[in-house]
Amino acid sequence: MATASGVGGHADGFGATHRTDNWWVGPVLSATLFTSWVLYYTWAALQGKYYAAGPYLSPFYAPLLFSDPTQPGSAAAAHAFFGTWPAWWPSFLPASPALFIAFFPGTFRMTCYYYRKMYYRSFFGMPPGCAVGPVSHNYSGETGLLVIQNLHRYTVYFALLLLPFLFWEALSSFYWAGHGPGVGVGSVLLLVNAILLSAYTLGCHAWRHLIGGRLNCFSCDGGAEAQHEAWTFTSWLNGRHLQFAWASLGWIFVCDVYIRLLSMGLIPDLNTWQGLSYMNGGH
Numbered sequence: 001m002a003t004a005s006g007v008g009g010h011a012d013g014f015g016a017t018h019r020t021d022n023w024w025v026g027p028v029l030s031a032t033l034f035t036s037w038v039l040y041y042t043w044a045a046l047q048g049k050y051y052a053a054g055p056y057l058s059p060f061y062a063p064l065l066f067s068d069p070t071q072p073g074s075a076a077a078a079h080a081f082f083g084t085w086p087a088w089w090p091s092f093l094p095a096s097p098a099l100f101i102a103f104f105p106g107t108f109r110m111t112c113y114y115y116r117k118m119y120y121r122s123f124f125g126m127p128p129g130c131a132v133g134p135v136s137h138n139y140s141g142e143t144g145l146l147v148i149q150n151l152h153r154y155t156v157y158f159a160l161l162l163l164p165f166l167f168w169e170a171l172s173s174f175y176w177a178g179h180g181p182g183v184g185v186g187s188v189l190l191l192v193n194a195i196l197l198s199a200y201t202l203g204c205h206a207w208r209h210l211i212g213g214r215l216n217c218f219s220c221d222g223g224a225e226a227q228h229e230a231w232t233f234t235s236w237l238n239g240r241h242l243q244f245a246w247a248s249l250g251w252i253f254v255c256d257v258y259i260r261l262l263s264m265g266l267i268p269d270l271n272t273w274q275g276l277s278y279m280n281g282g283h
Contacts (some may be wrong), residue, residue: 014135015132023130027128030118037249051098052073052259055187059190059252061101062166063101065080065101066082066085066086073263105162107155108155111155113205152205167194179273207234212230
């Protein structure tokens, strides 16, 4: 434990601290889990197959803009907004529908206030924890590379636009075309996924500002009671932003893995459409 003190009484040097708890567990765990998730997401998004099973569509691929039905475990072209795979798609890029939408949720999370804190501490060590010495650096604020953080105020709009599509896919999974209404484990997983992503998105600091945080006085604007209630609800979500950030990240992983295994015929699905095969996609 360091004994020298710097500005404000903190110990000098990277990782130096007077704290006696295991402060490093949080940053190490966050870095491990987030890196693992990014590696899996990158792999899954580049596959372009095994993302649909029965009435289920992986959230990594929703909304589905194009589909290549020749790929195993892909959705029918009729389920895609623009039909079959476009001829203009560059041949050197994987033919994966996930690539059309990955940018929007990706930039929303990477510029999120909570995730900034997470990767500043876990990956950059600026600082790695409260009252813990940071990596030596010349911090210039968000005026250099980190100017992209300011995109968060715009990416929130794209994140909000994606929520209706996720709910549509979730609710649609309770009806399998040609087989009628029903419910399966996948239906429940997709519905919970849409709810968790909504809780995470609607708890966003940028949305909280838009919904009412920019106002100095709610009662000064007549008829602002409903807006105040919406802001209060968003503030409740905002206070749990960390929990919803990780819960939504983990749940979307669970959904994709589950649907992928179903589509590959490796696991069964407990549902009311018993006896029906999920292999080779669905929809």
